[in-house]
Amino acid sequence: MKVHFIDFSYGKQKTLQNTSIVVLAGVVLTFLTIVFLYYPLLLDYPFSLISSSSQSSSSILPPPSSPSNVREESRRVDVKKNCNIFAGEWIPNPEAPYYTNDTCEWAIYDHQNCMKYGRPDSDFMKWRWKPNDCELPIFDPSKFLDLVKGKSLAFVGDSVARNQMQSLLCLLSKVEYPVDVSKSPDEQSRTWQYTNHNFTVANFWSPYLVKVSEADPMFPSLFSLYLDEFDDSWTSKIHEFDHVIISAGHWFFRPAKYFEDNQLVGCHYCTDKNVTELGMYYSYGKAFRTAFRAINSLKNSKGITFLRTFAPSHFENGEWNKGGDCVRRKPFKSNETRLSGTDLELYMAQVREFKVAESEGLKRGLKFRLLDTTNIMLLRPDGHPSQYGHLPEANTTTWHRDCVHWCLPGPIDTWNDFLLEMLNIEL
Ligand SMILES: *[C@@H]1O[C@H](CO)[C@@H](O)[C@H](O)[C@H]1NC(C)=O
Numbered sequence: 094m095k096v097h098f099i100d101f102s103y104g105k106q107k108t109l110q111n112t113s114i115v116v117l118a119g120v121v122l123t124f125l126t127i128v129f130l131y132y133p134l135l136l137d138y139p140f141s142l143i144s145s146s147s148q149s150s151s152s153i154l155p156p157p158s159s160p161s162n163v164r165e166e167s168r169r170v171d172v173k174k175n176c177n178i179f180a181g182e183w184i185p186n187p188e189a190p191y192y193t194n195d196t197c198e199w200a201i202y203d204h205q206n207c208m209k210y211g212r213p214d215s216d217f218m219k220w221r222w223k224p225n226d227c228e229l230p231i232f233d234p235s236k237f238l239d240l241v242k243g244k245s246l247a248f249v250g251d252s253v254a255r256n257q258m259q260s261l262l263c264l265l266s267k268v269e270y271p272v273d274v275s276k277s278p279d280e281q282s283r284t285w286q287y288t289n290h291n292f293t294v295a296n297f298w299s300p301y302l303v304k305v306s307e308a309d310p311m312f313p314s315l316f317s318l319y320l321d322e323f324d325d326s327w328t329s330k331i332h333e334f335d336h337v338i339i340s341a342g343h344w345f346f347r348p349a350k351y352f353e354d355n356q357l358v359g360c361h362y363c364t365d366k367n368v369t370e371l372g373m374y375y376s377y378g379k380a381f382r383t384a385f386r387a388i389n390s391l392k393n394s395k396g397i398t399f400l401r402t403f404a405p406s407h408f409e410n411g412e413w414n415k416g417g418d419c420v421r422r423k424p425f426k427s428n429e430t431r432l433s434g435t436d437l438e439l440y441m442a443q444v445r446e447f448k449v450a451e452s453e454g455l456k457r458g459l460k461f462r463l464l465d466t467t468n469i470m471l472l473r474p475d476g477h478p479s480q481y482g483h484l485p486e487a488n489t490t491t492w493h494r495d496c497v498h499w500c501l502p503g504p505i506d507t508w509n510d511f512l513l514e515m516l517n518i519e520l
Pocket residue numbers: 114115116426428429
């Protein structure tokens with residue numbers, strides 16, 4: 094109950110995503126032109142994606158539109174593996190899912206256990222991601238556990254980060270059940286040990302990634318974010334982990350005060366007229382900058398840091414607290430929608446910081462990789478719990494429709510397909 098409320102009571106002010114999804118080619122072209130003019134970063138990003146392919150390629154040159162300033166590292170990866178695994182479509186997969194609410198009841202968090210709460214349809218579990226130019230293999234638990242033998246993996250972020258960890262636990266449970274070896278009683282942060290494979294996986298609850306305090310006892314949901322200070326709850330422990338998956342997002346919609354150098358520098362939706370409204374994109378970028386700085390200040394880290402990019406929500410016909418819901422029952426085709434508005438801004442803010450951290454990491458021998466899920470998840474309005482995250486008789490004035498998290502089994506199982514594929518390339 095408590096956890097659910099904490100997870101969900103973010104003050105999302107996002108306006109409705111345009112429900113008209115038929116985009117005329119001319120509009121798209123104009124849009125792309127504008128985007129590329131103002132956001133060269135977007136143009137840049139596909140070339141740095143870690144990508145995979147079964148095809149070996151010897152003489153592939155970057156496409157003509159490739160900007161000349163693509164860094165050598167990115168180019169090398171691109172030439173070696175000529176496939177962007179993040180560009181593709183969702184295609185039907187009758188064989189899915191690979192676990193059920195019955196085989197993995199112990200790991201699935203109740204509010205994402207959509208079948209338990211009576212979701213009538215099951216098609217949302219029966220899709221897989223098909224990259225345009227190669228295959229993305231379905232998660233192979235034995236292969237994963239062999240790859241990570243003797244290693245450890247940490248998820249840092251909010252409840253969507255935990256959502257992915259639970260998917261991973263479920264996918265791996267075909268081969269081995271882990272032991273809960275958590276040192277803290279905090280239900281929000283758990284550590285699991287796969288003793289047969291000497292693999293540890295943990296999640297660190299840190300929805301803002303940086304140091305936070307509650308701003309005012311009178312307004313308990315108004316947080317103070319110390320945008321340049323580490324959140325010790327994870328930064329003090331992260332050196333124990335080989336691989337780290339960082340993500341954040343939906344909490345940044347809430348009202349907050351922003352501090353830098355211990356001074357109040359601005360805020361988001363606060364009522365104090367004397368304080369500058371800096372907006373969520375500002376704090377979002379800064380929070381990632383600080384989180385990446387914590388990683389880059391580690392000594393002797395041999396693992397990989399993944400940025401799992403923002404996963405859009407899909408409220409339609411109202412905001413999250415104004416009757417918005419997600420009732421679609423199948424994925425979009427990639428030509429039926431496009432990243433825009435808040436989703437696009439958040440995505441670009443985090444990828445911008447990722448780029449900086451990646452080149453800093455390169456100097457220090459640290460690997461940063463994009464787990465570039467934003468566009469992919471934009472296409473999955475059908476994958477959220479909506480009303481099936483709790484019993485129907487639960488008080489509807491306090492239980493909103495959940496179009497933020499993802500049903501398990503469900504589309505975010507694919508994030509672990511990507512994770513395995515990327516680890517497979519690197520290790
Ligand atoms: C999207 O592409 C499919 C083919 O993959 C095509 O049948 C459909 O008409 C396209 N839709 C739009 C809105 O362009």
